[in-house]
Amino acid sequence: MARKSGSDGKKTARILRAAATKLFAQYGYAAVSMRQIATEVGVQAGALYLYTPDKQTLLFQIMDRHLDDLLNAWAEESATQPTEPMAQIEQFVRFHIRFHLDRVDAVFIAYMELRNLSPENFELIESKRRQYEDLLEAILRNGGKEGSFSLCDSRLSAYAIIAMLTGVTTWYRGDGRLSANNIEEIYLCMVRGLVSHSGADQPSSTGP
Amino acid sequence: MARKSGSDGKKTARILRAAATKLFAQYGYAAVSMRQIATEVGVQAGALYLYTPDKQTLLFQIMDRHLDDLLNAWAEESATQPTEPMAQIEQFVRFHIRFHLDRVDAVFIAYMELRNLSPENFELIESKRRQYEDLLEAILRNGGKEGSFSLCDSRLSAYAIIAMLTGVTTWYRGDGRLSANNIEEIYLCMVRGLVSHSGADQPSSTGP
DNA sequence: GTCTATAGAAGGATAGAC
DNA sequence: GTCTATCCTTCTATAGAC
Numbered sequence: 001m002a003r004k005s006g007s008d009g010k011k012t013a014r015i016l017r018a019a020a021t022k023l024f025a026q027y028g029y030a031a032v033s034m035r036q037i038a039t040e041v042g043v044q045a046g047a048l049y050l051y052t053p054d055k056q057t058l059l060f061q062i063m064d065r066h067l068d069d070l071l072n073a074w075a076e077e078s079a080t081q082p083t084e085p086m087a088q089i090e091q092f093v094r095f096h097i098r099f100h101l102d103r104v105d106a107v108f109i110a111y112m113e114l115r116n117l118s119p120e121n122f123e124l125i126e127s128k129r130r131q132y133e134d135l136l137e138a139i140l141r142n143g144g145k146e147g148s149f150s151l152c153d154s155r156l157s158a159y160a161i162i163a164m165l166t167g168v169t170t171w172y173r174g175d176g177r178l179s180a181n182n183i184e185e186i187y188l189c190m191v192r193g194l195v196s197h198s199g200a201d202q203p204s205s206t207g208p
Numbered sequence: 209m210a211r212k213s214g215s216d217g218k219k220t221a222r223i224l225r226a227a228a229t230k231l232f233a234q235y236g237y238a239a240v241s242m243r244q245i246a247t248e249v250g251v252q253a254g255a256l257y258l259y260t261p262d263k264q265t266l267l268f269q270i271m272d273r274h275l276d277d278l279l280n281a282w283a284e285e286s287a288t289q290p291t292e293p294m295a296q297i298e299q300f301v302r303f304h305i306r307f308h309l310d311r312v313d314a315v316f317i318a319y320m321e322l323r324n325l326s327p328e329n330f331e332l333i334e335s336k337r338r339q340y341e342d343l344l345e346a347i348l349r350n351g352g353k354e355g356s357f358s359l360c361d362s363r364l365s366a367y368a369i370i371a372m373l374t375g376v377t378t379w380y381r382g383d384g385r386l387s388a389n390n391i392e393e394i395y396l397c398m399v400r401g402l403v404s405h406s407g408a409d410q411p412s413s414t415g416p
Numbered sequence: 417g418t419c420t421a422t423a424g425a426a427g428g429a430t431a432g433a434c
Numbered sequence: 435g436t437c438t439a440t441c442c443t444t445c446t447a448t449a450g451a452c
Binding site: 159168197 | 235238323367368371372374376378386391397402404
Binding site for chain 4: 417419422425428429432
């Protein structure tokens with residue numbers, strides 16, 4: 001229970017993470033001071049240390065929660081997974097774009113601030129990211145084996161698809177010429193092409 | 209002329225930019241101190257200000273030169289441009305991958321440190337990046353009009369291709385399972401698919 | 417052209433009053 | 435739970451000797 005009006009531990013901790021997420025995304029982890037964060041939260045700098053042991057942990061928690069959210073959201077989404085590989089990929093593309101456009105700040109941090117993690121924290125985050133890549137690769141591999149896809153390379157296709165989809169967050173503005181739905185359709189179209197290369201008249205092999 | 213042995217202005221300036229590039233890429237602009245850079249260069253912190261007016265200019269120069277190098281290198285490369293659009297795209301893909309794998313540090317900085325540029329510097333850099341995107345889009349548009357490509361959306365195809373190609377720099381290690389040549393072939397294969405979507409049996413339209 | 421020394425500001429984190 | 439005050443470190447940038 002809170003002892004003072006208008007504040008309690010859990011709530012302030014949430015506000016703190018939200019404020020830090022916003023500021024880290026905008027200026028970068030190293031460029032943001034604890035005093036700036038405190039101002040954004042509406043408390044004094046010293047009070048922050050009631051909710052986080054230090055700045056590094058704050059960064060790690062933001063990234064870690066983001067990746068947990070991602071993995072959990074996909075687990076839920078893919079609980080009702082279609083059987084057709086092309087439909088699975090479509091589900092993935094739509095999911096990835098929607099999820100990432102909904103939390104541009106956290107996405108940005110999770111990609112840009114890896115350098116600022118301690119080595120142990122870095123490993124934890126990277127392994128969760130790999131998990132996500134593996135989920136996509138599994139869909140691709142299965143669809144390739146089944147004959148629904150014609151892949152150039154399953155691992156690199158997974159990397160390429162995630163890179164191009166996540167890239168949307170770098171240029172998307174809600175008021176642009178395209179709605180999030182338009183964008184989903186266009187990227188679906190591109191991904192379909194990417195997983196369906198017509199090998200016949202191409203000089204390159206299908207993999208290393 | 210240098211007045212002391214082993215040093216002269218131009219040379220030290222080059223060494224300074226190289227040291228800053230390395231450190232900014234590794235730890236991030238905001239996290240690197242002028243003292244660290246000085247140590248890397250092998251001089252004292254104060255001496256750096258003979259070669260750069262401040263830290264911000266140092267960052268800007270690294271990015272600006274990188275984009276100039278990119279645009280100049282492509283200008284030279286495309287001086288001998290094939291006439292066939294598919295061959296043009298192949299030339300672009302190979303060029304982009306090779307160029308970017310050759311200078312991972314500068315690429316990293318040019319993407320990650322945009323936030324740390326002053327507004328004027330930011331605009332200069334962004335306009336050069338747009339120039340490069342426009343070059344690719346022109347190839348795509350032309351090939352689409354000519355019937356060599358079947359595009360989902362020319363602008364977004366340009367974004368997607370650049371994002372997936374540049375993404376190589378985030379995972380490529382010289383000692384991995386794939387050589388730079390293997391990688392070029394695989395990405396060529398994927399890009400060919402991406403620009404050749406077979407619209408017949410697809411529910412989505414070709415653009416907004 | 418490089419050094420040492422330092423000004424002056426800002427950083428992360430803690431102590432203790434309330 | 436939050437504040438003020440503060441410790442100690444580190445930062446960018448400059449001044450002036452050599």
